[in-house]
Amino acid sequence: xxxxxxxxxxxxxxxxxxxxxxxxxxxxxxxxxxxxxxxxxxxxxxxxxxxxxxxxxxxxxxxxxxxxxxxxxxxxxxxxxxxxxxxxxxxxxxxxxxxxxxxxxxxxxxxxxxxxxxxxxxxxxxxxxxxxxxxxxxxxxxxxxxxxxxxxxxxxxxxxxxxxxxxxxxxxxxxxxxxxxxxxxxxxxxxxxxxxxxxxxxxxxxxxxxxxxxxxxxxxxxxxxxxx
Numbered sequence: 001x002x003x004x005x006x007x008x009x010x011x012x013x014x015x016x017x018x019x020x021x022x023x024x025x026x027x028x029x030x031x032x033x034x035x036x037x038x039x040x041x042x043x044x045x046x047x048x049x050x051x052x053x054x055x056x057x058x059x060x061x062x063x064x065x066x067x068x069x070x071x072x073x074x075x076x077x078x079x080x081x082x083x084x085x086x087x088x089x090x091x092x093x094x095x096x097x098x099x100x101x102x103x104x105x106x107x108x109x110x111x112x113x114x115x116x117x118x119x120x121x122x123x124x125x126x127x128x129x130x131x132x133x134x135x136x137x138x139x140x141x142x143x144x145x146x147x148x149x150x151x152x153x154x155x156x157x158x159x160x161x162x163x164x165x166x167x168x169x170x171x172x173x174x175x176x177x178x179x180x181x182x183x184x185x186x187x188x189x190x191x192x193x194x195x196x197x198x199x200x201x202x203x204x205x206x207x208x209x210x211x212x213x214x215x216x217x218x219x220x221x222x223x224x225x226x227x228x
Contacts, residue, residue: 004029005095008044009051010189011142012097019122030055035069046145047190047219057197079111093118101183128181141193148214149186151176157208157217
């Protein structure tokens, strides 16, 4: 089965990709939706264009689909893009990093149904804390690139996901009832290295910006380097 992976560049799509590859699936393309606006209902925005660099590190072809970011319309735009990729790459399935968001998963499942593709979501329904612990134990290099939830302050921008960050997230969850996986838009992430990366991304310049109660960490400079 040939799979195209919906790839935001964040922790969930990278962990789902890892699971698929380790299970023996053939991932023939990484597909990144690039929204024109930061408040997209469906898609990851900060640093999404760096999916091309991550794909280079992974050794998997990268495809991008420009979407408006407008609710409803962006799903139609995604579908047209996936349809073209299906013809070009001869894919049988679309992979996603969905964990618990029925809003996103139902729309992607509908797109797959209309295009005759299987929808594969290897993280679906799993315990979110366990997934974060798995990322840490496997030495995924994950950075917080946006935060927009009570309890997540500007100090989180550019912070690496590690045991200390997880402990803080659990404390914030207890107090503010946030989704610790970030699927409710609480935060977004960028993966600079994973067990699948043949080379890694070294971030050499990034700019944090803060707007009242939310912020973004925009990567402006990086290099692709050897691992180890």
